[in-house]
Amino acid sequence: MQDARRLELEEMIARIALGDRDSFEALYDATSAKLHAVCLSVLKDRPEAEETLQEVYIKIWQNATRYASNGLSPMTWLITIARNRAIDRLRARSSRPATAPTDAAAVLPSGEPSPEAATIRAQEWEMLDECLAQLADQQAGAVRAVYLEGVTYADLAEREGKPVNTVRSWLRRSLLRLKDCVTR
Incomplete structure (x- = not known):
């Protein structure tokens, strides 16, 4: 369990x-x-x-x-x-200091990601794209549809003309391969 x-x-x-x-x-x-x-x-x-x-x-x-x-x-x-x-x-x-600063704008963090965070995020997306490119087109499309576009398993199965469990198996195997690719 x-x-x-x-x-x-x-x-x-x-x-x-x-x-x-x-x-x-x-x-x-x-x-x-x-x-x-x-x-x-x-x-x-x-x-x-x-x-x-x-x-x-x-x-x-x-x-x-x-x-x-x-x-x-x-x-x-x-x-x-x-x-x-x-x-x-x-x-x-x-x-924390005993008194609060008078200028609230001075303590508010920016909503924008830092340059470092933006660079890391761009690199992560690039790595994900490279790993997805290593999958078969059908499996990569399934992963993109379900995990990036929010398509349900049932909708994907209907679109592909396959049973839901087959689609789930594709996704499971694809996620494992992506995990292997990303950890290299």
């Missing part, structure tokens, strides 16, 4: 790495209670733990491509992110 759970979480993270919002929602539903408990145990403040939890899921979304399946539980990776973010917030809390 543990192996099935581990594989399910790894598959969700792999799909999140490809930008799949449904998998992100499923991962949130499956793990948010545990990660909230981690944040709360470090911060001892429920509202701050809830805010930190949201930051944790933003980090998970942004860093899903960095997750390396190595046989260990993906929960370890998720808990580490939550714990580290909560500790960072705890440290920031203790180093």
Whole structure:
């Protein structure tokens, strides 16, 4: 049962790495209670733990491509992110100045990604395109349709004239090949 759970979480993270919002929602539903408990145990403040939890899921979304399946539980990776973010917030809390700055614009972060983050994201997309090019056209198209365009398995199966389980098998094998390609 543990192996099935581990594989399910790894598959969700792999799909999140490809930008799949449904998998992100499923991962949130499956793990948010545990990660909230981690944040709360470090911060001892429920509202701050809830805010930190949201930051944790933003980090998970942004860093899903960095997750390396190595046989260990993906929960370890998720808990580490939550714990580290909560500790960072705890440290920031203790180093805050006693008075708040008067210029609110000075403390608001920019909504734009940093040049470094934009470069990394462009490189990640380029690597994904290269890895998708290594798949057969039909499988690459299926991955793009389901994980980048949001097409459902049933719609893809109907479009391809194949059973849903065949399409799922294509996608599973394709995701495994993509994972191998990306980790090289």
